[in-house]
Amino acid sequence: MFQDANTTQIDQAMQRAYAAFLQYRHTSGKDKAAFIRAVADEIEALGEAVIEVAMRETHLPAARLTGERGRTCFQLRNIADVVAEGSWIEATIDTALPERQPLPKPDIRNMLVPIGPVVVFGASNFPFAYSTAGVDPAAAWGAGCPVVVKAHPAHPETSEMVANAVKKAITKTGMPEGLFEHVHGAGFEVGKALVLHPKTAAVGFTGSFAGGKALFDLAAQRPVPIPVFAEMGSTNPVFLLEDALEKEADKYAKLYAGSITGSMGQFCTKPGLIIGIEGQGLDTFSNALAAEIRQIQPAAMLHSGIAKAFRTKRTDVLTQESVAVEAETSLAYGEEDGIPSVASVTAAQFVANPALHQEVFGPFSLIVKCKNAGEMQEVIDHLEGQLTCTVIGTEQDLSKAVDLLSSISLLCGRLILNGVPTGVEVCAAMQHGGPYPASTDGRFGSVGPHAMKRFVRPLAFQNFPNHLLPDELKAENPLVIWRMVNGNWGKD
Structure with a gap:
């Protein structure tokens, strides 16, 4: 046409x-x-x-x-x-x-x-x-x-x-x-x-x-x-801290099932990596997330090319060594539908395999299971630039995670606490961009x-008479940000 x-x-x-x-x-x-x-x-x-x-x-x-x-x-x-x-x-x-x-x-x-x-x-x-x-x-x-x-x-x-x-x-x-x-x-x-x-x-x-x-x-x-x-694009990693999972694993599993699969995962801020420390809390979260994912209704993706790319990349991840399928939708899906699904891998295998670090654009997320905080830091050290990073933690968690937060902040353009990365607020303080390769x-x-x-x-005008200056730079402009008069700086 x-x-x-x-x-x-x-x-x-x-x-x-x-x-x-x-x-x-x-x-x-x-x-x-x-x-x-x-x-x-x-x-x-x-x-x-x-x-x-x-x-x-x-x-x-x-x-x-x-x-x-x-x-x-x-x-x-x-x-x-x-x-x-x-x-x-x-x-x-x-x-x-x-x-x-x-x-x-x-x-x-x-x-x-x-x-x-x-x-x-x-x-x-x-x-x-x-x-x-x-x-x-x-x-x-x-x-x-x-x-x-x-x-x-x-x-x-x-x-x-x-x-x-x-x-x-x-x-x-x-x-x-x-x-x-x-x-x-x-x-x-x-x-x-x-x-x-x-x-x-x-x-x-x-x-x-x-x-x-x-x-x-x-x-x-x-x-x-x-x-x-x-x-x-970005994998938008989510870091699950232990006390938060012990207290509210089910709540965050439900929240993240919606974030992973909203609009069939076709947001650039979809959480594609979920990183936590092995234990009862992470097991509870993983099981609850799997139960939610199985009930997500598949739907057609934006177009056949995106649907095909999603299935190819999803298959590429699922066929990597030590990757296990945690759950996929139990409902019928068509050829151009997204397949809501979640998989898992150990931190050691994730670190060793760069193929697992890439975005899968669609309703899919990979849980990375760390043995301890040291392995979580190693995962951070092997991640590239991201649009967003999210930390889920209580006050008790955060008091112990100062260095972890500092490391995570180097990766991203937006650092989120106890929320989801999907949903980009339109406001002056929003940063939607991040270190390469999230953005150029x-x-x-x-x-x-x-x-x-x-x-x-920026353009500087030197020694121009007032009448030849742009209106924004004339002496009477009340919106001048910084002004130096007689050697003294003042902010208007």
């Missing part, structure tokens, strides 16, 4: 985006915010029609998609509010000291400025929140950058409907047409052409490690390298207004 964009169409889209950038980068925060809010309004105006299309394309239920659309519109409006207020650009004024000896000090003023057109790759598992008008486009528009979206081939019609909503918002708010471009491409060549185009300034991606790393490598090979902000740049996240900082760079 939708044709892959050819090289001419890609070039035209990027040229239009760059022309829009030259205009949009000077747009006021209030006008950018008005456009971003209009996008949210137009997405909501699509009504149930877009939910029905997304259900057909993704197999996701209406309640999940309706909630995701609500989250997407909240994210848009949240970024709009921050952009309208203005202090996020970190305007800094460092005034001149002409009498300073042995050399006078110049007037220098600094702020964050947009970098140019951003290419965004829609995500398979979030047709709204991480796709056509999701967090990456919202953050880019807030930063002052046009967006070129490559629709994900798993939900092209949903993407097209949202793209039309964005275009309506552009028209209604008088923004330049090239502020948003939308192309389709099922093959790698479309993505390659977008990343390599000389007008592309950055890339946003949510998906597999293989896909994100391929884009990252392409961007690094360009004559002018560009940043790729790729969120590439662990200094940034892809949720909340801080996501805008991926698409800006």
Whole structure:
């Protein structure tokens, strides 16, 4: 139904985006915010029609998609509010000291400025929140950058409907047409052409490690390298401490059965590793979790490719030495359904076998059984960067786990206590990203207004008269973050 964009169409889209950038980068925060809010309004105006299309394309239920659309519109409006207020650009004024000896000090003023057109790759598992008008486009528009979206081939019609909503918002708010471009491409060549185009300034991606790393490598090979902000998944290890299991193993087993299998395990924050110390508490937890998993109703995965990959990777893990199946669903499942399941392995075998460290995208988790705290630390030492890590423990556990917590914190972008990693709150304090290979740049996240900082760079203005400065750097601007006057720093 939708044709892959050819090289001419890609070039035209990027040229239009760059022309829009030259205009949009000077747009006021209030006008950018008005456009971003209009996008949210137009997405909501699509009504149930877009939910029905997304259900057909993704197999996701209406309640999940309706909630995701609500989250997407909240994210848009949240970024709009921050952009309208203005202090996020970190305007800094460092005034001149002409009498300073042995050399006078110049007037220098600094702020964050947009970098140019951003290419965004829609995500398979979030047709709204991480796709056509999701967090990456919202953050880019807030930063002052046009967006070129490559629709994900798993939900092209949903993407097209949202793209039309964005275009309506552009028209209604008088923004330049090239502020948003939308192309389709099922093959790698479309993505390659977008990343390599000389007008592309950055890339946003949510998906597999293989896909994100391929884009990252392409961007690094360009004559002018560009940043790729790729969120590439995670096993999101959970560390079960002994006193908590002795007291509430059944409670946490039920909680984690839901987290492992929610949306058929197709969240990037699904807990794929559960690490505990052998004993009655871990046995109780494992048995209770197995009982819950057996009762989970299988459901169709996002598309046949993901279902096939899930089964392949699940089989790869289950056929590794010393891996035991703890439980799988006792209910009938179809060819494209996820198979809710949990397995276990000893810590020694886990440490020795890197094949067990990889994400299995779907309703599966691996319990790693440690003999003692030393083995748990060894497991930590062999883990790569993660989006999240979770610790389940009582006050008694935590008082003994200071060093353990410190080690775990080095692995992840978000450290959770006594909860589940699934469910990413949209707020300013959220960090959705982590050390490589969870993401290509662990200094940034892809949720909340801080996501805008991926698409800006600092620019300093030296010795400019007030009337030639951007409004954000003029002396009368009340939103200047730091100001030095007559050699004294003050925070406004």
